[in-house]
Amino acid sequence: MFVVGGSASQQLSKELAKSLKGTLAKVEIKRFPDDECYVRIDDDLDGEDVFLVQTTWPDKNIIELFLLQDAIKEFDVSSLTTVVPYFGYARQDKQFRSGEPISARALAKLIQLNTDEFMTVDVHTPSVIDWFEDVSAKNVPGYPAVGRFLKGKGIQLVLSPDEGRADNAKRVADVVGCDADFLVKERLDGETVHIAPKSLEVKGKKVAIVDDIISTGGTIAKAAESLKEQGASRILAVCTHGLFAGEALKKLRAVCDEICSTDTIENPTTCISVASEIARVAKD
Ligand code: R5P
Numbered sequence: 001m002f003v004v005g006g007s008a009s010q011q012l013s014k015e016l017a018k019s020l021k022g023t024l025a026k027v028e029i030k031r032f033p034d035d036e037c038y039v040r041i042d043d044d045l046d047g048e049d050v051f052l053v054q055t056t057w058p059d060k061n062i063i064e065l066f067l068l069q070d071a072i073k074e075f076d077v078s079s080l081t082t083v084v085p086y087f088g089y090a091r092q093d094k095q096f097r098s099g100e101p102i103s104a105r106a107l108a109k110l111i112q113l114n115t116d117e118f119m120t121v122d123v124h125t126p127s128v129i130d131w132f133e134d135v136s137a138k139n140v141p142g143y144p145a146v147g148r149f150l151k152g153k154g155i156q157l158v159l160s161p162d163e164g165r166a167d168n169a170k171r172v173a174d175v176v177g178c179d180a181d182f183l184v185k186e187r188l189d190g191e192t193v194h195i196a197p198k199s200l201e202v203k204g205k206k207v208a209i210v211d212d213i214i215s216t217g218g219t220i221a222k223a224a225e226s227l228k229e230q231g232a233s234r235i236l237a238v239c240t241h242g243l244f245a246g247e248a249l250k251k252l253r254a255v256c257d258e259i260c261s262t263d264t265i266e267n268p269t270t271c272i273s274v275a276s277e278i279a280r281v282a283k284d
Helices: 007-019 060-074 103-114 126-131 143-152 163-176 218-229 248-255 275-283
Strands: 002-005 027-031 037-041 049-053 079-084 117-121 136-140 157-160 179-187 193-197 206-214 234-242 258-262 270-272
Touching: 002 007, 007 049, 007 060, 007 275, 037 060, 049 060, 060 079, 060 103, 079 103, 103 126, 117 275, 126 136, 136 275, 143 163, 143 206, 143 234, 143 258, 143 270, 143 275, 157 163, 163 179, 163 206, 193 218, 206 218, 218 234, 218 248, 248 258
Parallel strands: 002 049, 049 079, 079 117, 117 136, 157 179, 157 206, 206 234, 234 258, 258 270
Antiparallel strands: 027 037, 179 193
16 A cells, blocks of 8 residues: 655655555656646555555646546556545535536535545535545544644633634543633724633633634634633643634734644644544544
């Protein structure tokens, strides 16, 4: 069994090769002077089960994924599983206005053309998986890995930024062995918004706010500010997919004690690996 790592997912590919007891393939990836992508696999993949790992963000990594799929299929592989740890465009999962594409569907249609199976992690809208009509597709939950990490940090309360993600916070909290709640926003006047857990107190507690994606950091930074005012002793901002657009990290570092994300997007806050979760689901 071989794992082929795209340039967006080098760390995770290495970990996945270990978890699957497979071999990390030797891959050359470079850019031509005009920025077109070149890939070459320097291992013989004939007869092998192959896992290709590549996050589809930012955009140039999508093209790289298609080229790697094609290079792998040039061998006589036994099977190809395409693993997209962070599925870019999953938030454009419907037409919000007429004339728009359903971007997540557009990507799903193209990815499945050249693979036997598909896997992703904590996809923003689970129904995106249904657009993989021609191949087996699985959404791997990241919460066990996040929960194990937070358990080691002595977290006492896991919060989701809103009711919509409350189930995930509960699953994480169950792994940690602590309470869970979700945050509720209340507008006090034109300029003031009060954010607090629906039912539980944060005073004196080590709290983790857990979300699937951090993009601008606005959601978590506002929540962390309120929780500090309410006496939380320590605040960890945790996400599966750390996009950290623009000044997000600076904004979060000003109000959170620690920021952690998984290796679905490799960035300076990556400290949790979802490799064992992917391997577990792959073996199911
Ligand atoms: C929204 O539905 C997502 O779950 C995240 O809460 C959102 O993407 C976070 O965005 P930002 O970091 O820009 O507040």
